[in-house]
Amino acid sequence: MIEVSEDLKILASQLTDFDLEAYLETVERPLPECVRLNTLKFQEEDVRRFMQGRGWRLEPIPWARHGYRVLEAPAASLGDTLEHMLGLFYLQGPVSMLPAEALAPEPCERCLDLCAAPGSKSTQLCQLVGIDGVVVANDVSKTRVKALSFNLQRWGAVNSIVTLADGRLYGRWAAGMFSKVLVDAPCSSLGVASKDWSVVRRFRSRQSKRLAPLQLALLEAGYKCLKPGGAIVYSTCTIHPLENEAVVSHFLERHPEARLEPVRPEGLRVRRPLEEFGSERFNPDVEKCFKCYPYDNGGEGFFIAKIVRGE
Amino acid sequence: MKHTPAKVDPATLSKALSVDSLPPNLVFIESGRKVRCVTKAALETASTLKGVVTMGVYAAKRIGSEYYFSIEGSQLLGPYLKERVLEVSAGEAEDWMRGAPMMRTVSEARIVVVRRGWLFMGSGRVSRDGKVYPLIPKERMIRSYRRVDGG
Numbered sequence: 233m234i235e236v237s238e239d240l241k242i243l244a245s246q247l248t249d250f251d252l253e254a255y256l257e258t259v260e261r262p263l264p265e266c267v268r269l270n271t272l273k274f275q276e277e278d279v280r281r282f283m284q285g286r287g288w289r290l291e292p293i294p295w296a297r298h299g300y301r302v303l304e305a306p307a308a309s310l311g312d313t314l315e316h317m318l319g320l321f322y323l324q325g326p327v328s329m330l331p332a333e334a335l336a337p338e339p340c341e342r343c344l345d346l347c348a349a350p351g352s353k354s355t356q357l358c359q360l361v362g363i364d365g366v367v368v369a370n371d372v373s374k375t376r377v378k379a380l381s382f383n384l385q386r387w388g389a390v391n392s393i394v395t396l397a398d399g400r401l402y403g404r405w406a407a408g409m410f411s412k413v414l415v416d417a418p419c420s421s422l423g424v425a426s427k428d429w430s431v432v433r434r435f436r437s438r439q440s441k442r443l444a445p446l447q448l449a450l451l452e453a454g455y456k457c458l459k460p461g462g463a464i465v466y467s468t469c470t471i472h473p474l475e476n477e478a479v480v481s482h483f484l485e486r487h488p489e490a491r492l493e494p495v496r497p498e499g500l501r502v503r504r505p506l507e508e509f510g511s512e513r514f515n516p517d518v519e520k521c522f523k524c525y526p527y528d529n530g531g532e533g534f535f536i537a538k539i540v541r542g543e
Numbered sequence: 544m545k546h547t548p549a550k551v552d553p554a555t556l557s558k559a560l561s562v563d564s565l566p567p568n569l570v571f572i573e574s575g576r577k578v579r580c581v582t583k584a585a586l587e588t589a590s591t592l593k594g595v596v597t598m599g600v601y602a603a604k605r606i607g608s609e610y611y612f613s614i615e616g617s618q619l620l621g622p623y624l625k626e627r628v629l630e631v632s633a634g635e636a637e638d639w640m641r642g643a644p645m646m647r648t649v650s651e652a653r654i655v656v657v658r659r660g661w662l663f664m665g666s667g668r669v670s671r672d673g674k675v676y677p678l679i680p681k682e683r684m685i686r687s688y689r690r691v692d693g694g
Binding site for chain 1: 592594597
């Protein structure tokens with residue numbers, strides 16, 4: 233039985249559409265095993281055939297190109313297989329493949345992943361922009377940058393650059409440089425508690441209050457790095473409105489020229505974002521954002537906003 | 544950074560690596576004994592950024608006058624290799640990725656590249672005892688024991 237913090241119980245009572253019991257039941261189970269095949273180094277069909285020949289059974293994920301649900305595998309630990317070690321696939325949660333897909337980078341584009349470590353979404357961007365595109369993967373932590381570099385190496389990402397910097401300062405030296413930016417912001421991680429139950433026990437509301445200004449600053453910095461007409465995706469793997477709807481709403485207040493685009497992936501249950509929380513009423517455009525709780529799709533809980541920079 | 548990175552002349556590098564040619568649109572940069580491989584576009588972008596830690600992938604390392612390939616280096620350059628390629632069976636491929644040496648008769652070459660069909664799996668060092676030892680970092684090796692029931 234997972235121990236639940238008092239603050240989470242209070243939050244659950246404030247969120248009228250949230251079912252704490254269903255949430256706990258879902259996060260008690262491990263996330264469904266999913267992989268994303270490497271199309272940067274190999275042909276997808278070759279990889280699929282090779283894996284099938286070795287006893288893998290895969291089912292495509294409708295909302296993620298190259299993403300597959302693993303129905304059967306030749307080893308108990310997918311990370312300890314020949315295919316994983318050789319970089320044929322990346323282990324990634326099914327909903328976590330959505331932010332990069334929502335960003336929809338075109339081949340040849342230059343993308344920035346502002347909070348990149350450990351690199352799941354960066355590697356995904358690398359394969360989506362292809363060999364003629366460029367992905368700059370940044371992180372603020374030296375330790376996490378090591379993991380990021382390791383994963384990009386395994387992915388064979390010859391089109392990637394790793395930088396170590398505070399993402400909030402990026403807008404100063406890379407203003408207007410990118411056509412696509414991903415801000416997968418640090419968050420309270422309540423949507424991925426299946427990976428670490430202590431998140432549920434340790435959650436404090438003040439944590440979300442503290443994170444919200446940082447998240448907004450990162451979104452601002454990422455937006456500055458965009459060319460006019462470029463798009464930014466802001467995502468978190470949490471359910472707290474202060475880190476989600478509130479951040480996007482504040483951002484829209486400051487940037488009337490910015491335009492929210494709806495994120496409506498095929499095959500996923502989408503929840504309507506909140507219109508208000510506490511005493512705060514959000515910008516009505518926030519309803520275009522994607523939101524789901526872990527029990528909605530039997531995966532992670534995520535919040536995703538896609539914003540297009542005005543001229 | 545310990546060494547100043549420098550672009551490598553493709554003709555010199557192809558000769559040193561024993562490859563027919565190098566993949567187009569890629570730039571090879573030598574820093575100390577390591578060779579990294581990056582796209583032209585990424586290299587141009589990196590020159591305008593601050594705080595760059597790495598770019599592209601680590602492809603090869605020089606030992607004396609010879610080069611050995613990283614796993615990614617072998618996957619990038621393997622198809623261009625003229626010689627020094629060892630084809631392995633499915634079982635050998637698994638053992639190789641567990642770090643087990645292979646018994647093979649190899650003429651002359653001291654460094655070889657191992658592959659299973661289209662899948663290149665890094666380099667190996669040919670020892671005097673006739674075994675080929677994998678030059679694969681520990682963190683890229685399969686850790687679990689092999690099942691003995693043939694599955």
